Amino acid sequence: MTTATNRVKIFDTTLRDGEQSPGATMTHDEKLEIAELLDQMGVDIIEAGFPIASEGDFRAVSEIAQRSQNASICGLARANFKDIDRCAEAVRHAAKPRIHTFIGTSPLHRAIPNLTQDEMAQRIHETVTHARNLVDDVQWSPMDATRTEWDYLCRVIEIAIKAGATTINIPDTVGYTAPRESADLIRRLIETVPGADDVIFATHCHNDLGMATANALAAVEGGARQIECTINGLGERAGNTALEEVVMALKVRNDIMPYTTGIDTTKIMNISRRVASASGFSVQYNKAIVGKNAFAHESGIHQDGMLKNAETFEIMRPADVGLAGTSLPLGKHSGRAALRAKLNDLGYDVADNELMDIFVRFKELADRKKEVYDEDIVALAQAGAAPESNRLKVKFLRVICGTEAPQSADLILTVDGVDQQVTSQGDGPVDATFNAVKALFPHGARLQLYQVHAVTEGTDAQATVTVRLEEDGRVVTGQAADTDTVVASAKAYVGALNRLIVRREKSGKDTKEVSYKDTV
Numbered sequence: 336m337t338t339a340t341n342r343v344k345i346f347d348t349t350l351r352d353g354e355q356s357p358g359a360t361m362t363h364d365e366k367l368e369i370a371e372l373l374d375q376m377g378v379d380i381i382e383a384g385f386p387i388a389s390e391g392d393f394r395a396v397s398e399i400a401q402r403s404q405n406a407s408i409c410g411l412a413r414a415n416f417k418d419i420d421r422c423a424e425a426v427r428h429a430a431k432p433r434i435h436t437f438i439g440t441s442p443l444h445r446a447i448p449n450l451t452q453d454e455m456a457q458r459i460h461e462t463v464t465h466a467r468n469l470v471d472d473v474q475w476s477p478m479d480a481t482r483t484e485w486d487y488l489c490r491v492i493e494i495a496i497k498a499g500a501t502t503i504n505i506p507d508t509v510g511y512t513a514p515r516e517s518a519d520l521i522r523r524l525i526e527t528v529p530g531a532d533d534v535i536f537a538t539h540c541h542n543d544l545g546m547a548t549a550n551a552l553a554a555v556e557g558g559a560r561q562i563e564c565t566i567n568g569l570g571e572r573a574g575n576t577a578l579e580e581v582v583m584a585l586k587v588r589n590d591i592m593p594y595t596t597g598i599d600t601t602k603i604m605n606i607s608r609r610v611a612s613a614s615g616f617s618v619q620y621n622k623a624i625v626g627k628n629a630f631a632h633e634s635g636i637h638q639d640g641m642l643k644n645a646e647t648f649e650i651m652r653p654a655d656v657g658l659a660g661t662s663l664p665l666g667k668h669s670g671r672a673a674l675r676a677k678l679n680d681l682g683y684d685v686a687d688n689e690l691m692d693i694f695v696r697f698k699e700l701a702d703r704k705k706e707v708y709d710e711d712i713v714a715l716a717q718a719g720a721a722p723e724s725n726r727l728k729v730k731f732l733r734v735i736c737g738t739e740a741p742q743s744a745d746l747i748l749t750v751d752g753v754d755q756q757v758t759s760q761g762d763g764p765v766d767a768t769f770n771a772v773k774a775l776f777p778h779g780a781r782l783q784l785y786q787v788h789a790v791t792e793g794t795d796a797q798a799t800v801t802v803r804l805e806e807d808g809r810v811v812t813g814q815a816a817d818t819d820t821v822v823a824s825a826k827a828y829v830g831a832l833n834r835l836i837v838r839r840e841k842s843g844k845d846t847k848e849v850s851y852k853d854t855v
């Protein structure tokens with residue numbers, strides 16, 4: 336039975352082994368919701384808890400058993416009648432109930448209850464027989480199988496099969512094995528143990544050495560037809576095999592691993608997020624399949640490739656795991672192709688020279704900012720380049736501010752191509768800066784509006800500053816964006832003055848009357 340089929344059963348233990356992670360406890364309602372999602376996504380067996388562990392675990396397993404539509408519902412039990420009876424009681428309402436009983440068979444684990452090999456063998460015979468008298472579907476696990484002596488492992492597995500176990504799970508309890516050994520172990524057990532062909536062999540791997548997924552897949556190649564796993568790889572210590580990883584590996588590399596599962600992979604992202612929020616274990620950004628960056632590309636060369644052909648840098652489609660699409664976040668490593676695509680998305684159809692100008696300012700911004708958001712790009716596109724014809728340009732600004740007044744601003748303003756410098760004081764850094772501008776470019780315009788708007792969230796967000804000036808009925812507005820609010824303020828103010836100069840020229844007013852402060 337074991338290897339005759341290429342269908343691999345998925346046994347999810349998020350609610351049992353996953354919940355054993357310190358700090359990952361889930362509420363009753365969260366467990367019911369996650370079980371429902373697991374059932375809907377096509378998991379074959381849900382290990383819903385350890386019924387003897389607590390009243391809460393018992394209640395969760397019983398209720399999940401009653402509600403489950405498709406999956407077998409399994410509970411865990413130690414090798415004693417009390418645990419097994421409690422487990423049977425919890426799963427009895429399931430359409431397909433399963434008892435999973437286990438005992439540690441390695442020398443280290445045999446020493447804990449201080450049982451001889453014969454005494455433990457006898458205990459296995461009695462407990463599996465007892466479980467099988469209660470339900471038809473019994474899974475037995477020699478805990479720490481990968482550190483159990485070969486002969487003894489074969490002996491106890493044979494006993495469990497003879498006592499009625501229908502699934503033999505081979506746990507790598509402490510994440511000790513490696514892929515070749517994992518495959519060989521299952522293959523040799525199936526070849527050696529009498530009755531092995533009548534049961535399903537399962538693999539249950541932990542990730543202590545980061546090999547849980549590789550070991551589980553290798554076990555399948557060795558003949559295992561059930562993978563025990565958890566959503567997001569949640570589980571004891573470094574976690575268990577991640578469901579999403581083995582399922583997607585079997586799907587994407589079906590050419591070399593021709594096995595199938597019953598999982599609807601488009602439900603992966605949703606359940607991953609739900610488990611993350613219920614357990615409080617957020618998913619690391621670079622986690623395979625479900626990490627925030629698993630389908631995100633920031634580097635220009637990758638983004639350019641993705642825009643031309645998504646297969647260049649993605650081996651699966653985001654939709655296959657339930658994601659709306661690939662994301663091409665803009666950052667310091669991005670190039671023009673992605674910037675243009677983003678501008679187009681945001682409704683800006685820019686000519687090549689405009690793109691070049693925005694790109695230069697975008698790179699300046701990206702060098703200072705962790706992430707460049709859509710709103711930042713809009714701000715860059717709207718602020719526009721300082722035209723070459725502008726008579727005033729902010730070249731340098733340094734402000735001293737803090738609890739001790741007065742605040743001061745050291746400004747170099749390029750006026751008609753000549754750098755002029757002044758240090759001014761004011762009531763706050765913006766006031767000091769505006770005083771400095773006024774000192775270098777005296778004018779009678781009245782400040783009508785000064786407005787600061789944080790473009791995005793975070794302390795490194797760009798500020799967009801709007802300055803509106805009025806002079807002789809002429810109203811001009813300047814706008815600028817920068818991660819430094821005072822720099823944005825200076826640029827917006829100077830931008831408004833440049834527009835004022837243009838308006839004066841257009842209205843025929845002699846600009847010569849504008850006197851520039853002649854200082855260094």
Ligand SMILES: CC(=O)SCCNC(=O)CCNC(=O)[C@H](O)C(C)(C)COP(=O)(O)OP(=O)(O)OC[C@H]1O[C@@H](n2cnc3c(N)ncnc32)[C@H](O)[C@@H]1OP(=O)(O)O
Nearest residue numbers: 352355385387388389413414415437438439447448478508
């Ligand atoms: C590899 C795994 O994931 S194994 C599953 C681990 N999960 C858990 O332990 C979570 C739930 N556990 C619990 O709530 C508690 O440990 C309980 C309710 C099961 C037991 O609690 P307690 O009776 O207070 O025992 P405690 O946890 O201190 O020690 C475990 C006992 O189980 C025994 N034991 C451990 N595994 C097995 C087993 N497979 N079969 C029989 N007995 C076992 C130990 O020898 C020890 O027995 P002792 O009390 O006679 O010394």
Ligand SMILES: CC(C)C(=O)C(=O)O
Nearest residue numbers: 437476478479506508
């Ligand atoms: C209970 C068993 C199967 C287990 O979780 C392990 O050995 O890791």
Ligand SMILES: [Mg+2]
Nearest residue numbers: 352508539571
């Ligand atoms: Mg485990």
